[in-house]
Amino acid sequence: MWTDVISIFLxxxxxxxxxPTGKVFCVDCTRQLQHCxxxxxxxRSTxxxxxxxxxxxGGALKRAIAALKYEKKSQIAQPLGFWLADAWLNLPSTSSQPxxxxxxLHATKLRDRGFNQAELLARSFCQMTGLKLRSQGLExxxxxxxxFELPANEREQNLVGAFHLGSDFRHRRPVRPVLILDDIYTTGATARSAAQTLRQEGIQVFGVVAIAATLKGKG
Ligand SMILES: [Zn+2]
Structure with a gap:
């Protein structure tokens, strides 16, 4: 009986x-997410x-990312980061250790939200892949x-000079290439701007990983 009582609390x-669920997502939602x-x-990008x-x-994955960011359900980051890690580890060539x-996030947004969702995802991703995390690589x-409030042709311009090196890399550049992690990849403008900043500082960019990507509007 007591174990039943305890399991209700858990x-x-x-x-x-x-x-109610014993995991982060219930069985139904897990299934819907796996379909994404x-x-x-x-x-592919240009x-x-x-x-x-x-x-x-799209679908359940879009809802999950929105709940993570806007409803501040930070617990969502862990399973999503693990799934991304699992897929990464199944790549044929994962001998590189970026x-x-x-x-x-900008400091103001970070204060409002209380966490950076990309950082939480990266933590979970690194926990499973064993890759090194540098959460202050960029600022x-x-x-x-x-x-998403801008038309595609203005997105690139919006992000020019949006980033600079963060405290992790400012005084010492990493010797290994870096892997940029974001929650969503849409036009790629954010990732390109981040990659450009890193490359200008002589840092090699291995690639970009994202939980979700749009199939249209790539480039
Ligand atoms: Zn559910």
Whole structure:
């Protein structure tokens, strides 16, 4: 009887449907999320940066990322980061050991949200892959308009000079290439701007990993 009582206390509600669950997501939502997985995770882009994504930005995965960011359900980051890590570890060539850096939030947004979702995802990703995390590799130089509020042709311009090196790399550049991690990859403008900043500082960019990517609007 006591074990039943204890298990009730250990159960929490699924952040997507509010049903009680012993894990982060309930069985139904886990299934729906798994359906968002991409079969070919190498998202092609017109840039020279290789992009690797776990799933398609839509359906349950889009809801999960929104709940993580806007409803502040930080517990969502762990399973998503693990799934991305699992896919990464299953790549045929994972002998490279890049240093992982999450796309940073501007200090004001970080204060409002209380956490950087990309950093939480990166933590979980690194926990499973064993890759080294440098959460202060980059910093936001200024606050930018939210990308989705802009038409595609203005997104690139919005992010020019958006980043500079963070405290982890400012005084000592990493010797190994870095892997940029973001929650969503849409037009690629954010990743390109981050990569440009790193390369200008002589840092080699291995690629970009994201939980979700749009299949349209790449470039
Ligand atoms: Zn659920």
């Amino acid at each position: 159960k929490s509600n699924c952040p997507l449907c509010q049903r 997985q991409l079969s070919d995770r190498h998202v 840039t020279e940066i290789p992009v690797f994504a776990w799933g398609i930005y 240093i992982v850096i999450p796309i940073p 936001r130089a200024r606050q930018t308009v939210r990308q």
